[in-house]
Structure formats: C-alpha cells, structure tokens
Amino acid sequence: MGWFKRLKTGIQTATKFKKEAPDGLWYKCKDCNETTTRKELKENVFKCPHCNYHVRIGSHDYFDIIFDGNYTEMFSDIISKDVLNFQDVKKYTDRLSAALSKTDLTDAISVASGKVNKKPLVIAAMDFTFIGGSMGTVVGERISRAIDYCLDERVPLMIISKSGGARMMESAFSLMQMAKTAAKLSLMAKAGVPYLSFMTDPTTGGVTASYAMLGDINFSEPKALIGFAGPRVIKETIKQELPEGFQTSEFLLDHGFLDFIVDRADLKERIAELLLLLDKTYEGEEELEEEKEVVEKR
Amino acid sequence: MVFLEFEKPLESLYEQLEKIKAVGEEGDIDVSDKVKELENKIKTKTKEIYGNLTGWQKVQLSRHPERPYTLHYIEHMCSKFVELHGDRYYADDKAIVGGIGRLDGMSVMLIGHQKGVNTKMRQYRNFGMANPEGYRKALRLMKLAEKFNMPIVCLIDTPGAFPGLEAEERGQAEAIARNLIEMAQLKVPVVCYVIGEGASGGAIGIGLGDKVFMLENTWYSVISPESCSSILWRSWDHKEEAAEALKLTADHMLHFGLIDEIIKEPLGGAHTDPEKMSKQLKSHIKKEITALLEMEPDERVMKRIDKYANMGQYDIIEED
Numbered sequence: 262m263g264w265f266k267r268l269k270t271g272i273q274t275a276t277k278f279k280k281e282a283p284d285g286l287w288y289k290c291k292d293c294n295e296t297t298t299r300k301e302l303k304e305n306v307f308k309c310p311h312c313n314y315h316v317r318i319g320s321h322d323y324f325d326i327i328f329d330g331n332y333t334e335m336f337s338d339i340i341s342k343d344v345l346n347f348q349d350v351k352k353y354t355d356r357l358s359a360a361l362s363k364t365d366l367t368d369a370i371s372v373a374s375g376k377v378n379k380k381p382l383v384i385a386a387m388d389f390t391f392i393g394g395s396m397g398t399v400v401g402e403r404i405s406r407a408i409d410y411c412l413d414e415r416v417p418l419m420i421i422s423k424s425g426g427a428r429m430m431e432s433a434f435s436l437m438q439m440a441k442t443a444a445k446l447s448l449m450a451k452a453g454v455p456y457l458s459f460m461t462d463p464t465t466g467g468v469t470a471s472y473a474m475l476g477d478i479n480f481s482e483p484k485a486l487i488g489f490a491g492p493r494v495i496k497e498t499i500k501q502e503l504p505e506g507f508q509t510s511e512f513l514l515d516h517g518f519l520d521f522i523v524d525r526a527d528l529k530e531r532i533a534e535l536l537l538l539l540d541k542t543y544e545g546e547e548e549l550e551e552e553k554e555v556v557e558k559r
Numbered sequence: 560m561v562f563l564e565f566e567k568p569l570e571s572l573y574e575q576l577e578k579i580k581a582v583g584e585e586g587d588i589d590v591s592d593k594v595k596e597l598e599n600k601i602k603t604k605t606k607e608i609y610g611n612l613t614g615w616q617k618v619q620l621s622r623h624p625e626r627p628y629t630l631h632y633i634e635h636m637c638s639k640f641v642e643l644h645g646d647r648y649y650a651d652d653k654a655i656v657g658g659i660g661r662l663d664g665m666s667v668m669l670i671g672h673q674k675g676v677n678t679k680m681r682q683y684r685n686f687g688m689a690n691p692e693g694y695r696k697a698l699r700l701m702k703l704a705e706k707f708n709m710p711i712v713c714l715i716d717t718p719g720a721f722p723g724l725e726a727e728e729r730g731q732a733e734a735i736a737r738n739l740i741e742m743a744q745l746k747v748p749v750v751c752y753v754i755g756e757g758a759s760g761g762a763i764g765i766g767l768g769d770k771v772f773m774l775e776n777t778w779y780s781v782i783s784p785e786s787c788s789s790i791l792w793r794s795w796d797h798k799e800e801a802a803e804a805l806k807l808t809a810d811h812m813l814h815f816g817l818i819d820e821i822i823k824e825p826l827g828g829a830h831t832d833p834e835k836m837s838k839q840l841k842s843h844i845k846k847e848i849t850a851l852l853e854m855e856p857d858e859r860v861m862k863r864i865d866k867y868a869n870m871g872q873y874d875i876i877e878e879d
Contacts, residue, residue, distance in 0.1 A: 349797075433805075437870040447741075447743040473736070
C-alpha cells in the first residue's frame with residue numbers, strides 16, 4: 262500500500278493550457294557532453310565554449326555570420342519536382358513536403374548576395390536539415406544561376422557545402438547536376454571570377470566529387486567529415502577499422518586537398534581578406550595609409 | 560553459354576537444339592526441319608523475353624559475364640591501337656584503360672572502364688572500379704588528345720568509383736571533379752557510350768561529352784540498385800524495386816533527355832554477337848565524330864556546357 266493515493270489519474274491539463282517550454286534552451290555538446298545555453302552558443306558563433314566543437318548550422322546562420330548585416334536571397338522560387346514519381350518506403354513528394362514544413366527552407370541550398378566588409382559576394386549555402394543536404398536538380402539549378410549572376414556582375418562566388426551527396430530520389434537527374442555545376446564552374450575559371458569552396462561537416466559523395474573540390478581556394482571548418490565514399494561503405498569494402506581522424510578536415514589538409522582550415526570565429530575576416538587579395542583593383546589603401554601614419558609619426 | 564535467370568526458358572530450347580543437331584550429325588535422319596522449327600521457336604522466345612525486360616533484368620544483362628568490355632571493342636574497331644599507361648603522378652590504374660587508336664583513317668583517343676573476363680582478371684581490373692589514378696590517367700590522355708587535335712571516345716562500364724581507404728587519401732572526389740570541369744572545356748569532340756554499367760560518380764567521371772549514348776541493355780544512375788535498396792529500404796532485398804524506382808534504363812534516360820540516343824544491341828544482348836555490336840558501335844562513333852567536327856571548337860564547348868546546364872526539371876513558385 263502506498264502512502265498517497267492518486268485522486269485523479271493521467272494528465273489533467275488540456276493541451277491549450279500547457280505552458281510552452283522554450284525548445285532547446287540548453288545545448289549539450291555532442292563532442293564533450295558539456296551543456297551551454299543556446300544564447301551563449303549563438304554568441305560563440307555556434308561553437309561549444311568548452312571544446313570549440315563546431316555545431317552544424319544552417320545556410321541562414323552562415324549568412325548572418327559572414328555578411329555585413331543585410332543580404333538578398335535569390336532563386337528561392339525554384340523548387341523540386343518529382344519527375345521520376347519516386348517511391349521507396351516513402352514517396353519522394355512526402356519527403357519533400359515533410360522537409361518543407363519541418364524547415365523554413367525551400368531546398369537544400371540557399372543563395373544570397375551581400376557584402377563582406379563592404380566587398381560584394383554571392384554565397385550558396387547548403388542545409389543538412391533538408392533531406393540530408395542532398396543535391397538534386399534544384400541545388401544544381403540554383404548554383405548554375407548563381408554562377409550566371411556572378412559572371413554577369415563579376416562578383417566572387419562562395420559555396421558552403423554540407424551534404425550527404427546526390428539526392429537518390431532524383432536518380433540520374435541528380436547525377437547530372439555534378440556535370441552541370443562543374444561545367445558552369447569552368448566558365449567562372451575562364452572568366453577569372455574567384456570561386457571559394459568552403460566545406461563543412463559533412464561534405465560527401467557527389468557534392469565533394471563536383472563543386473566542393475573545385476574551388477580556386479578550398480577550405481573548411483575544423484574536424485568536418487569530408488570524403489567521397491562514406492566511412493561505413495569504406496569499412497565494409499576494406500573490412501578493417503578506419504584510422505583515427507580519417508576523412509576529417511585535418512586529414513584532407515594533410516593530404517593536400519585543402520588550402521587551410523578556419524575557425525568559425527575567424528571565418529568572416531578570412532573571407533574578407535581573401536576577397537581583398539583576389540581583387541585585381543585592390544591597391545592596399547589601408548596599408549598605404551598605415552605606412553603614411555607611421556611616417557608622419559616619425 | 561551463360562543463361563541469366565530470366566533466360567532459363569531459352570536454355571532448354573538451346574539444349575534441345577544441340578541434341579537434335581548431334582542426332583543429325585550421327586545418323587542419316589534428316590533433322591533440318593526440326594532444327595529450323597526450334598530455331599524459330601528460340602527466336603520468338605528471345606523476342607518475347609527481350610521485348611519486356613524490367614529495369615532489374617537490364618541491370619543483370621549489363622553485368623552479363625560474357626558481355627564485351629572496352630578492350631574488346633577497341634580490338635574489333637581499330638586497325639591499330641597503342642595502349643598508354645599511367646597518370647604520371649602515382650600509378651597505372653587497371654580499371655581504366657586508354658590509348659590512341661585508328662578508326663578508318665582517323666586517329667582517336669579511346670578511354671574506358673575495363674572489367675576482367677575471368678576471376679583472376681576481374682580482380683586485376685578491380686571489377687572495373689577505378690581509383691583516383693584511373694581518372695587522372697583518363698584526364699592526361701584527354702589532354703594529350705586535345706594537344707594533337709584528336710576526338711575522344713569514352714566507354715563507360717563501372718559499378719562505381721572504388722570506395723577504398725587509399726582512394727580517399729589520394730582524392731577520389733577531387734579526381735572525378737577535376738575531370739568534369741576539364742572535360743567541359745575540351746576543344747576536341749567528346750563522345751561517350753555507356754556499354755555496361757553506368758554507376759554514379761565513377762561513370763560520369765569519364766562521361767561528360769558533346770554527346771552521350773547508351774547501348775540498349777545498359778543503365779545509368781546516381782547509385783546502384785543494391786546500394787539504393789540498402790540505404791532507402793535499409794535492406795539488400797529491394798534491389799528490383801530500387802531498379803524500377805531509379806528509372807535507370809536507356810529508355811528512361813532518353814525520355815528524360817539526359818542522353819542523346821540508344822544504340823540497338825543484337826537480339827539477346829551485346830554478348831550474343833559481340834562482333835556485330837562492335838561494327839555497329841564503330842559506325843556510330845564515326846558518324847557522330849564526323850558531325851561534331853563540322854562545328855568550331857568554341858561553339859562545340861558552349862553547346863556542351865549549355866546541354867548540361869539545361870539538365871533537370873523543376874517548378875517555379877510565384878513569389879508573394
């Protein structure tokens with residue numbers, strides 16, 4: 262016999278009287294298991310204040326981090342179409358509408374133009390939350406149009422990759438986006454308009470094997486998974502454990518596929534620096550002025 | 560002869576035919592009528608079976624152990640051929656072969672995936688799964704072709720780029736990506752043919768061209784039906800369904816506008832008459848290259864890029 266007897270059973274509060282508990286007030290780090298408030302995490306550009314783990318973030322977070330305030334989103338009116346009438350355990354159309362309602366996104370990439378320390382830049386950033394950041398026709402088309410815009414305006418392009426690879430539900434259409442984006446990038450190369458490829462966790466499959474690896478400058482966040490085949494597939498193929506740190510940013514830097522790794526806190530400054538250095542018309546006014554000041558002081 | 564599962568009805572007919580022929584050779588019984596009858600039966604049955612192949616059956620056919628591979632075609636199409644080896648950086652990949660060949664008075668660069676014809680050779684060729692050095696060798700040969708103004712022919716037949724540890728270390732993704740961007744700008748004509756399996760990045764890594772064709776019983780997809788089944792259905796047992804869902808046959812690809820034309824195979828598949836298939840392929844290659852040579856190089860490159868830029872269908876939503 263218990264000491265207390267429950268008079269009413271079950272939950273009595275009607276749904277509409279329930280108090281909203283703010284969703285995810287706390288963040289528990291996946292790497293070090295320490296907890297941080299969401300607010301603190303955001304102030305720290307979504308890096309764990311304890312271990313510097315770079316939490317996966319979305320396209321608009323990157324826009325906020327990199328651009329000087331305002332930016333204009335482009336090509337968000339282009340949306341996916343289920344040409345194949347694809348169905349596995351779920352219909353592709355259901356997967357699409359689930360992704361559309363779960364996120365504020367219209368596909369796995371968002372394109373925006375803005376300024377970085379007053380220098381114009383177009384960023385196409387991928388979202389892992391939209392069907393695993395998979396590359397289908399819309400991703401290819403938006404990149405293709407971003408390239409057209411950059412060529413017309415002679416503005417540098419930056420693609421932030423974050424993807425599980427090509428979107429299976431669009432079969433050969435998604436495969437052809439590899440060829441499409443690479444072919445369009447060849448026009449950027451010819452025209453001498455800079456293309457920066459920034460890889461974030463994770464960048465794999467057809468995305469790595471097309472635009473992600475084709476940057477004039479390839480760089481990434483620390484400890485991101487970057488590769489062609491997924492680690493599980495490789496493990497099954499070679500039937501051995503994979504060495505520690507395999508397919509991480511550091512591994513790729515070591516093997517010569519990245520120019521550098523950048524901490525998210527320094528990302529904006531580093532991009533601004535590159536944009537200045539790659540600009541042929543840049544004469545280094547700031548440096549000249551600094552020198553002048555030094556001379557005057559003397 | 561090797562019979563696939565759906566070809567089993569043919570196997571018994573062929574057996575009967577062999578027996579009757581043997582009887583005819585032994586004694587003085589005239590079996591010619593019976594032979595003719597059986598041959599007709601075989602023809603009808605073959606037409607019946609091959610008239611309605613499912614996606615999965617075409618996948619099986621594309622992997623038929625007797626199917627002709629790249630070197631077979633090169634041997635039968637070219638009067639002269641010198642195979643060239645190595646990527647000049649690391650190694651010579653055995654899963655991609657290439658070299659300069661003579662096609663009726665025209666020198667061309669031929670590059671293709673190569674599978675092995677027996678167990679030992681299959682291993683030697685890594686089952687047609689190339690490492691980065693394979694793609695880099697292919698690119699070196701393409702650049703060589705460009706230098707000497709030779710058209711390029713790519714023959715695609717791979718279950719995918721090799722997903723190994725060393726392939727990652729040496730940059731499998733970079734090698735494929737590099738080929739794509741470079742192939743887009745090649746000044747010489749590039750024609751590609753899927754002659755067997757066209758799986759994913761491994762296939763398109765030598766597959767970007769002015770024109771892309773598929774033999775009748777081949778497939779082209781972003782992923783093999785088996786891997787698709789294992790990822791989306793979380794089991795290997797749904798490969799037939801995956802093959803249907805992926806719409807990977809030559810007919811589908813033509814319908815979607817992703818390839819330019821289907822090359823007919825002899826009834827029963829390329830392996831039933833490899834010589835005829837080689838002849839057909841050769842005349843097709845010659846015809847296409849001749850047509851492409853009519854164009855100025857810059858125009859060809861622009862057309863090639865535009866063709867890929869137009870691939871994909873999407874909707875446009877009205878902005879509020």
